[in-house]
Amino acid sequence: MRSDVTLRPLDESLLRGLLDAAVADADPLEVMPPVEGPAGWTAERRETFVRFHRSRSLAAEPVGTTYAILVKEEVVGAARLLPLADAGRAVEAGVWIGRTHRGSGVGGAVLRQLLDLARAGGAQRLVASTTAGNTAAQRLLTTLGADLTRDGDAVTARLDLRDVD
Template structure:
């Protein structure tokens, strides 16, 4: 099965569609910095969501590159690349995907395209930060042959962009047990077949939806720590 997943640069028209997806298929704390007030998508929180993206991406001097994730013709989430001020040549990647589209391989396809976009933009590496409990993200990263580092509740990974892109990664199904090319080191990586009764490694187990493939993409603490 070929997943029709594309990343489109955020613009004003897509921002409206992205807000519609967020309010219908995600929790505010998963996709934007905290806003005071009652829980849920209040009018104030929706306005803050749009202001946030306009101030960081839709400006003459953007702080980060934001892409809207489209599956077929449906907006399902967003991905970003933010240059790290203290690590020249490195961008932090972030992604969120609506609940109804998690666990179907969209996250892996988005990561492949995001790495390509980072490479084209001239970055030498991509940094990812997520939580220890977000095992859906861990599986996507380890399927790429990436080593994870844990420090308390934070799990991080760094992906070098030196290697060639893995051919057919976005538009080919992953076959458990088949050799897979590691785009970082050029060595084949075998994706093991899951034990009987367990889902493939890019499918979250029941109840493990995470907040999207690369964790809380717009967590304010992460912005303040790394300038993203």
């Protein structure tokens, strides 16, 4: 596993780096909910990105925890854990990594760290969603023992954290 990949809880100082990484290395639809208007990183879309993170993970009562993914101290993406209210002790994981860092082992390192953080927070199950075309994510999740189900283009992974080393 890569030792130069770390997760840091998102704060205001990391939020600017996260936006910069998204603008430089990701499509807006990969990293945030859709926003009306022309394609690309418009000023409105950048502001919406910042507002979204402030309202969800930097709020006084955050919805979940977002982590900046760092490779050698450079922000290259984000990962999150969101408690699932109707699923007992389960969390939903989400990850996006800038294009230039995909396929280099960053995703595997991030996922293993998320599993550790989820367990440390008391979670017993992890759920992750991806698309049918994201075979790299599916491969990572099945390697760790996740069960995958497919519904159209949506793929959902479920992993019992008590069964993962």
